Amino acid sequence: MTDLRAFVLGALELERTDRGLMPHRLPAWARAQTDDPQLHLVEAQPAGVRLAMRTAATRLELDVLPTKRQYAGAPARPDGSYDVVVDGELAERLTAPGGNVLLVDMMTGANTFEPGEPTTLVIALPAGEKDVEVWLPHDEQTELVDLRADAPVAPLPAAGPRWVHHGSSISHGSIATYPTETWPVVAARLAGLDLVNLGLGGSALLDPFVARTIRDTPAALISLKLGINVVNQDLLRRRALGPAVHGFLDTIRDGHPSTPIRLVSPIFCGMHESVPGPTGVDMAGMAEGRVAFVADGDPAAVARGALTLEVVREVLAEVVERRHDPLLSYVDGLALYGAADAETLPLPDNLHPDSATHRLIGERFAALGDW
Incomplete structure (x- = not known):
């Protein structure tokens, strides 16, 4: 199993769960200072969080476990998108069907959690060495389970201030x-x-x-x-x-x-x-x-x-x-x-x-x- 921690940018903490890594945008000590379920929900939605790597691979397989948020009485929300950027250009958008479901009653604030299973995203890439970023869904909690490739992958350091x-x-x-x-x-x-x-x-x-x-x-x-x-x-x-x-x-x-x-x-x-x-x-x-x-x-x-x-x-x-x-x-x-x-x-x-x-x-x- 690939250690994904070195590939993650934009998160302030990575929590080890039973399934994988959960990116957090607030550290545990900060989360412990509030019992607000809204804040606990949104800080774990990985807005701005991405996997970044340098590789010659032409095929990546990324296992993820999303948590889908649905509102009682409202139309189903579309699945979150995983945006694949290659050498700075958007190359592909993928979704992860299934996963966990969090049903939210907007009137009472009550939540119902239904567990699900991970999904494998298959990412096709052009030949040759390239920089690859996978931007995680900004409004859908995502646990990172595993990454496989048909060639070595190396973490890509953050670029710019x-x-x-x-x-x-x-x-x-x-x-x-x-x-x-x-x-x-x-x-x-x-x-x-x-x-x-x-x-x-x-x-x-x-x-x-x-x-x-x-x-x-x-x-x-x-x-x-x-x-x-x-x-x-x-x-x-x-x-x-x-x-x-x-x-x-x-x-x-x-x-x-x-x-x-x-x-x-x-x-x-x-x-x-x-x-x-x-x-x-x-x-x-x-x-x-x-x-x-x-x-x-x-x-x-x-x-x-x-x-x-x-x-x-x-x-x-x-x-x-x-x-x-x-x-x-x-x-x-x-x-x-x-x-x-x-x-x-x-x-x-x-x-x-x-x-x-x-x-x-x-x-x-x-x-x-x-x-």
């Missing part, structure tokens, strides 16, 4: 179809960066253990895309948001005193621009078999400190201005995706961008240039 990015489900990749279509991967590939994606669906909540994780992770560049999740959960008031962001940055600076940091505010989301959270499920949409979201907050609560995306952008810009940190910059999320973009590329579920919009955001982020 390491970029550590933290954000919400949008940074995680919802609802992009393929792992190489999420905006951080688009930006990283365009800019030649070694991505560690700490985009955590529903969980960019200024948790101190996430700040300490970033503090302790080697990085040449850091970006933080904050705001939408604290609105989604109606988690904070304006009074608390600024100090919480300052504390988050203080912790990161303890480990990265001279690393450039970009603080990125939320992209345009019409339902929450001037209406606070919480975010609710569109029940009429659910009745029609589609997942969509609505803003359930009271606009009058803004005067009492409730957060909207407009308020969040003001606070984040103020934080950057007050810190007088020449290596800290502010990026207005509306420059990545604004109201005019929403006219031509609307958010399909009112909250998350599709693949075309992910590409637009990634291209614009990469075009920001040097940090």
Whole structure:
């Protein structure tokens, strides 16, 4: 059996399970500091995680055990994609039928787990020495079981400066179809960066253990895309948001005193621009078999400190201005995706961008240039 640990890039920890290796994007000590099932679910979805190797093989066999997430009452989700990139170019997309199933009741939060069996992915490659990357599904937990090849394979070191990015489900990749279509991967590939994606669906909540994780992770560049999740959960008031962001940055600076940091505010989301959270499920949409979201907050609560995306952008810009940190910059999320973009590329579920919009955001982020 091949020791796959040396081939994995983009994960902060590899857990040995009964079947293989489970990539994690948060270390065990950080996971132990919360009992939130949402965070435990999404941090083990390998967004930005890939196998990288140099080989002359023309056939690879990769055994994987995916865990498919399905929502009760909603249409079945498509299988996650394994994107094969050869010498920098997308060569093939594969899926792994079967595997485990996690059935989620969005109304109660209850989960039902049904165990399954591994699947073998057969990857055909051109002749000759080449660099091969297999990007794992960004929204589907995947245990790596074994790798076989018809020629020797060698681990491929990460190329380019390491970029550590933290954000919400949008940074995680919802609802992009393929792992190489999420905006951080688009930006990283365009800019030649070694991505560690700490985009955590529903969980960019200024948790101190996430700040300490970033503090302790080697990085040449850091970006933080904050705001939408604290609105989604109606988690904070304006009074608390600024100090919480300052504390988050203080912790990161303890480990990265001279690393450039970009603080990125939320992209345009019409339902929450001037209406606070919480975010609710569109029940009429659910009745029609589609997942969509609505803003359930009271606009009058803004005067009492409730957060909207407009308020969040003001606070984040103020934080950057007050810190007088020449290596800290502010990026207005509306420059990545604004109201005019929403006219031509609307958010399909009112909250998350599709693949075309992910590409637009990634291209614009990469075009920001040097940090």
